[in-house]
Amino acid sequence: MTVTVRFAPSPTGRIHIGNARTALFNWLFAMNNKGRFIQRFDDTDIARSKQEFSDAILYDLHWLGIFPDATEYQSRRFEAYDEVVERLQAAGVLYPCYETPEELDLRRKVRRTRGLPPVYGREALTLSQQQVAEYRSDGRRPHWRFLLPNFSSDPLQPERTEVHWNDLVRGEETVDLASLSDPVLRREDGTYLYTLPSVVDDIEMGVSHVIRGDDHVTNTGVQIALFKALGAEPPVFGHHNLLTTASGEGLSKRSGALSIASLREDGIEPMAVASLAVLVGTSENVAAMHDMPALAERFDPAATSKSAAKFDPDELFVLNRALMHHMPFAEAQDRLIVLGISGDKAEPFWLAVRGNIDRLSDAVAWWRILADGPQPAPEFSDEDRDFLQQAFDLLPEEPWTGTVWKDWTARIREASGRKGKALFMPLRLALTGLASGPELADLLPLLGREGTLARRP
Structure with missing residues (x-):
């Protein structure tokens, strides 16, 4: 099967x-x-x-x-x-019923007041041919109910009838058909x-x-x-x-x-x-x-x-x-192209920024930062501005290797005496305009020396 x-x-x-x-x-x-x-x-x-x-x-x-x-x-x-x-x-297991919704609602309320479950009492099975004819002459059309097999011989005397199945999720389940109304299978309009x-x-x-x-x-x-x-x-x-x-x-x-x-x-x-x-x-x-x-x-x-x-x-x-x-670049590539992110820098860019985004579309903001610089340009104290002027003077010449960020910050540390946040935060703000983001070691090669110098305060 x-x-x-x-x-x-x-x-x-x-x-x-x-x-x-x-x-x-x-x-x-x-x-x-x-x-x-x-x-x-x-x-x-x-x-x-x-x-x-x-x-x-x-x-x-x-x-x-x-x-x-x-x-x-x-x-x-x-x-x-x-x-x-x-x-x-x-087969005699689908029978016509002529009650209106209002009549059914009233019967349910009456059963509740008597302490009975509000199920359909199969009153339609007791209708005479004359009553049916009167309903039809009044323009009533029947809805059709399925006669549940919850009785021995008299459908007006339902008795506990258990249906069992081994549920794929819940395990053994049981439903008592006597606790249910005969379901309507077809409405009055067919x-x-x-x-x-x-x-x-x-x-x-x-x-x-x-x-x-x-x-x-x-x-x-x-x-x-x-x-x-x-x-x-x-x-x-x-x-x-x-x-x-x-x-x-x-x-x-x-x-x-x-x-x-x-x-x-x-x-x-x-x-x-x-x-x-x-x-x-x-x-x-x-x-x-x-x-x-x-x-x-x-x-x-x-x-x-x-x-x-x-x-x-x-x-x-x-x-x-x-x-x-x-997410591998190959999986993101086509969607990045749609967002305007393509070319030789697309893959190293994606690998650099993917760890800092919540949605793929967030990459666009970082692509713009790399292309156009921080918007708006960050503001610095006089002390940090002097520090950054000195730092950008120490930017290594090209060609750059994968260690350019490490080499640059080592020069800055030696010349300025700054370290930790006092060293890295002004550089990050100057390069990206944001206090957090991708590793600058990954972004710097994407900017290149000319692009990096363009961010000098």
Whole structure:
């Protein structure tokens, strides 16, 4: 059997880092098992689903390093769902209900006042033909519910019915079908809710493993029952913990909080996002992985905690900085060219500055400093200005070797008697205009003697 997974968001907004966690769990599981990854858009909500969001989600996945083996749209598969509806109706496990949302809400409130769970009482099964005719004459159209197999002979007398599965992430899980309402599979207008299309697609697309957020644990009990009603073997399920902000707030596509697009625009590297999205909330230490194969080696679904994974967005910048500090020039080269950083000096420049930047785009500021000098020019005390005049008089002649900085500062130390910060800080300010930054030993050869002298106060 080929391991087959799927990532199935609704294209109603831009995906965020929490959605990326689910996508990456599936992608890495497929990588580790030489399996297939299906990108499936659950776009049965025609009013809210938009192609522009589907396209944006695919772009975000590609940016992260996820390249689906197939892309499917549920909105193009209604005929398949209609056929399954007919099968379930014929089997007597899909029944019409005529209650309005207001009537259902009132019934739930009444059950609560009686100390009963607010589940649907299957009142539609007791309707007479005359009542049904009256509803239809009033223009009511039915929604359709799946009759859960939680009774022995009388569906109006549900009894505890446990569904068990060995969860890929959480271990042994149990859901009692008697504690749940019969799920609505099709709305009054003929459109479908999540449950039926998801199961039908998983069957027809050969999905072997369903890995998703733990907010779907209860749904899994219902879906396993539906798989069996359709004569299909349920896939292996895994439910990972959800990501929340440090304050415990959930993430939403609608709010756009921490969307992959916004993180990309903020200069965060894909592997910083992927590393945090996968490793936070697990027993693994959160560290910046250089590429997907390295992250796949660290990925273990069973190492995921059962509690929500709180993360601090600032961690992304820590991971991003780590990736910058070790990024080879060959990996950065094309992106640097786009930023206007090219030529013979590009590689030694990158190796000099990468340890002092948080984002790749930060290199531009250092490139400008090397090209144009400090902006604005730094101000010095009379004492430091005299010191710098003397220091620049001692600048070695070319050709320069790799020891030019060491040779120059040795001359300055001997002539001025200065050492430590009193020696190095005025030089750094004169050369870069900043109190910290890359090693001046690396920058000086890039400036050359003429460029260095141009910074003389």
